Amino acid sequence: MTDxxxxxxxxxxxxxIEALLRGDAGxxxxxxxxxxxxxxxxxIAARRADAPSLAAKVxxxxxxxxxxxxxxxxLSPDTALAGVRDDRGAEIVDAxxxxxxxxxxxERSEGEDALVRLVGEFRHAxxxxxxxxxxxxxxxNRVLADGELDAFGMFSLTLAGxxxxxxxxxxxxxxxxxxxxxxxxxxxxxx
Amino acid sequence: xxxYHTDGSLLERCRAGDPAAWDLLVARYRRLVWSVIxxxxxxxxxxxxxxxxxxxxxxxxxxxxxxEGALAAWLTTTTKRLCWQASERGRRDAARETALERxxxxxxxxxxxxxxxxxxxxxTERQLVRDGLERLGGxxxxxxxxxxxxxxxxxxxxLAERLGIRVGSIGPTRARCLEKLAGVLEGLGFGAGAAxxxxxxxxx
Numbered sequence: 001m002t003d004x005x006x007x008x009x010x011x012x013x014x015x016x017i018e019a020l021l022r023g024d025a026g027x028x029x030x031x032x033x034x035x036x037x038x039x040x041x042x043x044i045a046a047r048r049a050d051a052p053s054l055a056a057k058v059x060x061x062x063x064x065x066x067x068x069x070x071x072x073x074x075l076s077p078d079t080a081l082a083g084v085r086d087d088r089g090a091e092i093v094d095a096x097x098x099x100x101x102x103x104x105x106x107e108r109s110e111g112e113d114a115l116v117r118l119v120g121e122f123r124h125a126x127x128x129x130x131x132x133x134x135x136x137x138x139x140x141n142r143v144l145a146d147g148e149l150d151a152f153g154m155f156s157l158t159l160a161g162x163x164x165x166x167x168x169x170x171x172x173x174x175x176x177x178x179x180x181x182x183x184x185x186x187x188x189x190x191x
Numbered sequence: 192x193x194x195y196h197t198d199g200s201l202l203e204r205c206r207a208g209d210p211a212a213w214d215l216l217v218a219r220y221r222r223l224v225w226s227v228i229x230x231x232x233x234x235x236x237x238x239x240x241x242x243x244x245x246x247x248x249x250x251x252x253x254x255x256x257x258x259e260g261a262l263a264a265w266l267t268t269t270t271k272r273l274c275w276q277a278s279e280r281g282r283r284d285a286a287r288e289t290a291l292e293r294x295x296x297x298x299x300x301x302x303x304x305x306x307x308x309x310x311x312x313x314x315t316e317r318q319l320v321r322d323g324l325e326r327l328g329g330x331x332x333x334x335x336x337x338x339x340x341x342x343x344x345x346x347x348x349x350l351a352e353r354l355g356i357r358v359g360s361i362g363p364t365r366a367r368c369l370e371k372l373a374g375v376l377e378g379l380g381f382g383a384g385a386a387x388x389x390x391x392x393x394x395x
Contacts, residue, residue, distance in 0.1 A: 012381045014369050020320045021339035027317070029225040033239040037217045037246040041210035044250065048208025115200050144207055160207045 048144065068097050068179045072108070093120070097179050101125045102170070104181075108159070121154040122168060122179075129153035132170040132177075139164045159183070195326045199259040206253050216262075217246060219325065223263060223318045224270050230310065231274040233281075241277060245270040263318050267311065316381065323375040330354050331368035338365060 072093065090109035097104060106120025122130040130153045135146035144163055149155050157166065166181040196215060204212035224245050228238045248269050249256065256265050324332050337350050338361075351358040 012373050012376045014366075014373060017320060017369060017373060017376065018339070020317055021324075021335060024222060024317065024321065025340050027222040027226040027229070029221050029242055030235075030239065033225070033242040034217070034221055036239065036243040037221065038214060040217075040243075040246055040250050041213045044205050044213040045208055045210045047206065047253075115203065158203055158207065160204070160209065 048138075048142065068099055069182065070097060070179065071182045096125065100179070102130060102179065104179075116159040116163075118157045118159055118166065119155070121152065122149060122170075123153050130170055131172075132168055134166065134168045136160070136163045137165045137167060138162045141165075195328065197259065198262045199257075202253060202256060202262070205250075213250075216249075219321070220263065220266050220318075222321060223314060224266055226314060226317065227267055227270040228274060231278060233274065233277055237277050237281075241270065241273045244273050248273075263315065267314060319376060319379050319381050320372075323372055323379055323381070326375055326379075327368070327372055330364075331371055334361070334364060335368055335372065 072091070090107050092107050094105045095103070101124050103123050103125055104120060105123070106118055108116065108118050110116045118136075122132070124130060129151065130149065131151075132149055133146065134149060134155050134157065136144045136157050136159060138144055138160075139162070144160050145157055147155060147157070149168075163183060165183055168179040168181075170177045170179075196212070198216070198219075201212045201216050201219075205216065224242055225238075228241050233241070245266060249266065252265075256262055324335060327335075334350070334354060337345050337353075347358050347361055351361055354364075356364060
């Protein structure tokens with residue numbers, strides 16, 4: 001059933017588009033103004049450098065010694081992670097973290113906007129949700145993104161091109177509670 | 192169609208510290224911000240200051256601009272506010288504090304927002320055309336920007352050589368590209384703005 005209140009929108013006329021295109025050059029800012037705005041990129045780049053070192057943050061909460069180090073899609077006998085690539089090109093992990101009662105279920109995929117995302121959940125082997133903090137690190141352990149797992153133990157992270165590992169710190173597990181997932185060697189996602 | 196990065200993805204990359212994403216955002220919205228500034232009576236150096244202040248404000252508020260599709264409106268509103276503040280600072284006559292003088296000499300009561308609505312619709316429409324061109328990408332974008340982007344008649348021979356087409360093909364290719372652009376703009380809701388303008392007077 002069509003909505004009687006919805007008015008059909010006219011297709012833009014070529015003449016109208018031409019007029020807007022023709023007049024648009026007049027709105028080009030002077031190069032001096034433009035370079036000033038582009039110069040703000042240094043403040044953007046500084047956001048990455050200003051991110052506090054996770055090592056320091058973890059040091060406030062717990063010692064990384066004793067953390068579980070695992071590889072994304074790794075099939076080493078020392079890890080329990082087993083990943084598959086589905087027909088959409090997404091990498092899926094559904095495995096227990098060795099030496100803990102944690103299970104990670106997550107998908108790593110590249111969206112239409114070219115951003116690679118890691119979406120999933122941590123839970124106890126019993127199925128109950130886990131709470132804690134999760135962060136994405138670069139090769140120098142600088143934090144690129146971080147957040148809290150929600151009430152269901154779920155998270156959603158964007159993996160920048162220089163993301164190298166994901167660290168999860170379980171709330172309440174002050175000793176040997178960190179899980180470090182090494183992303184090196186994994187694909188960027190996609191088919 | 193060439194790959195296109197949404198505002199949301201560029202903002203997210205900026206938050207993650209990617210300066211290349213910043214360059215793309217500035218390139219995308221530079222004319223929108225400048226067109227807002229041009230609507231106000233300001234000295235050239237003040238205009239340039241405001242241009243940088245508007246983008247500087249975006250850097251400061253990167254974490255709060257999250258709604259997809261809101262960035263153009265945010266930049267427009269922020270730039271307008273900066274222009275009004277600059278105008279207030281330069282205003283010496285207390286009697287003029289109740290009115291804003293427009294470039295055409297008419298005065299508008301700041302409480303009268305009808306002109307602002309029409310201006311905003313026109314600014315939005317222009318930005319949609321820029322957005323559509325960017326989404327179109329490829330040779331069509333290159334051709335249309337070369338044909339319409341500069342003052343004076345373009346050099347067709349050079350343009351044809353750059354695009355790898357015959358000079359005689361420029362006309363038909365131009366027509367096909369404009370049709371493609373019209374299709375992209377229809378998908379972006381450009382027609383909605385045109386319909387709304389038919390109901391209210393246009394004063395660009």
